[in-house]
Amino acid sequence: MARLVAFDEERAIQKAMEVFWKKGYAATSMRDLTDAMQINSSSLYNTIGDKHQLFVRCIRHYTKMRIQAIEQRYADLGSSIQVLENFIKDAADIITTEPNSCMCIKATFEIEGDNPDIQAVINAYDDFTHQFLKNLIEHAQNQGEIDGNESADTIADYLNSLFIGWYNSFVLHKNRNKILNMAGFAIRHLRC
Amino acid sequence: MARLVAFDEERAIQKAMEVFWKKGYAATSMRDLTDAMQINSSSLYNTIGDKHQLFVRCIRHYTKMRIQAIEQRYADLGSSIQVLENFIKDAADIITTEPNSCMCIKATFEIEGDNPDIQAVINAYDDFTHQFLKNLIEHAQNQGEIDGNESADTIADYLNSLFIGWYNSFVLHKNRNKILNMAGFAIRHLRC
DNA sequence: TCTTTTTTGAAACAAATGTTTCAGAATTAA
DNA sequence: TTAATTCTGAAACATTTGTTTCAAAAAAGA
16 A cells, blocks of 8 residues: 545635635645645645635535534424524524625526536535525414415525525625615515 | 728627627637637727726627616506506516527626726616616505505515526526516516 | 565646737838 | 827736646555
8 A cells, every 4th residue: 555645635625615615626736725724735636636626625524514503403493483583594694794794605606507516515505505495484484474375395495585685785894784674674584 | 090990890889799798708819809809909909908898798788788788678658557567578588589598698798897997888788777676666656556665776676686597597407387487476576 | 584565756848828020021101 | 291209019027827747755564
């Protein structure tokens, strides 16, 4: 047998993710990445691959983190409508406190169609959020807390769209109250 | 006096805008731009300036187009709530029929803070849309068509956020019905 | 120990990047 | 027509880009 890989791949991906997350795909150079990862480019190409493959690994890492955070935070579901409210409030909170916006949204608008394997990762994440919301909405509808005539799929899409827009708003205005007010409005108008 | 500028600056900006709109700022090269504009880079630097200044001109051109389109389409306002409905439907229509998403949204997430003069253009456009929506909402509230207890500012932000999210959704799913369903839901829940 | 295999570091690669240079063409006013 | 001025085209600029090369170092099994 022979020499083993010296660097911690998990840690390197994390570092690379942070750079991509902040600067986007095109604006990030391989030097930026190898500096942050603290590895030589030959090691990078040997183990992970080229810039594109590294980005895929990074955004996959990002979505995995996000999904785990949700699954952890909402492990024991209470009343559906209450969980939904908490989810909306948490979204508002995350959006207004994290230093960068969402890596997936940034990538979506940067790639826009022409990059199937990156989009696949983003779509999988989007599906997860959609299912999570849809389940809550359906439960709430069954208990008469949300209008049962509306499609749970549509309401889930609708809420998710709102969150995306909040990211945009916060980048432009950096106004936490704007987001909190919208969150309040959304919550009030769900019960109806 | 001396020789005059030979190329049509308006037309050149339009062409450059189309490239930036599609590919984003960082992923667009000066060669891409001069090819599309059909001018030499020396002419570009002589008249408009560097890449950054060109982008500012382009996104200013984009927002001007957008604002003019709105002012034209809604020149004679009918019933406020009806105009609002039409606006929402038009948004859904534009989002699901244009080849690229919104240049401002793309730029917002690509630049994200560190580019004040680009952001200023985007903010001005955002303010315009906000005011336009807010006026309609206030009128509708005065006539009891929309809940008067809610802040018109918040509802305007809220609707605008929705539209942003629709762009994102359409990039990911290319599903027109998703957007139309959300538009229907939004319209139904405004009157309340 | 030695051999085998693989990783690493530094340097190099060609191509692409944003930008500048400058001679010559073009245009207007005198 | 001439003089003055400015634009244009092609080439060149120095950096930066993503990626590769390869000798030397490292590690595990024989």
